[in-house]
Amino acid sequence: MTDSMAPAIVSSAPQLLREVNDRIRDVERARAIAEYDLVCECGDETCTSPMRMTAAQYDEVRGEPGTYAVLPGHESAEDDVVVRHGDGYVVVRPRAGAMLSLNGG
Numbered sequence: 001m002t003d004s005m006a007p008a009i010v011s012s013a014p015q016l017l018r019e020v021n022d023r024i025r026d027v028e029r030a031r032a033i034a035e036y037d038l039v040c041e042c043g044d045e046t047c048t049s050p051m052r053m054t055a056a057q058y059d060e061v062r063g064e065p066g067t068y069a070v071l072p073g074h075e076s077a078e079d080d081v082v083v084r085h086g087d088g089y090v091v092v093r094p095r096a097g098a099m100l101s102l103n104g105g
């Protein structure tokens with residue numbers, strides 16, 4: 001397990017935040033709690049607002065390739081397509097061309 005995050009190689013805020021959330025999920029899962037305090041995955045690289053989701057909710061988002069969970073109001077009308085609204089979060093998918101594609105799931 002490496003724990004190095006080289007700041008110079010950060011490619012995009014959502015991708016970095018996804019990694020942060022993955023790590024939170026791993027830690028929280030070990031503690032067997034039902035809800036995670038994740039960070040908003042919106043395109044604003046200065047946004048680190050907490051976003052509370054259940055394990056099932058987050059896993060559901062992760063199961064949909066190319067989607068991100070953001071706080072309500074953090075979706076971008078220009079860059080994001082809203083997939084659905086959840087309880088305390090919004091699932092978005094970046095519009096084609098708005099962002100580089102991430103691995104394709």
Ligand SMILES: [Zn+2]
Nearest residue numbers: 040042047074
């Ligand atoms: Zn945000």
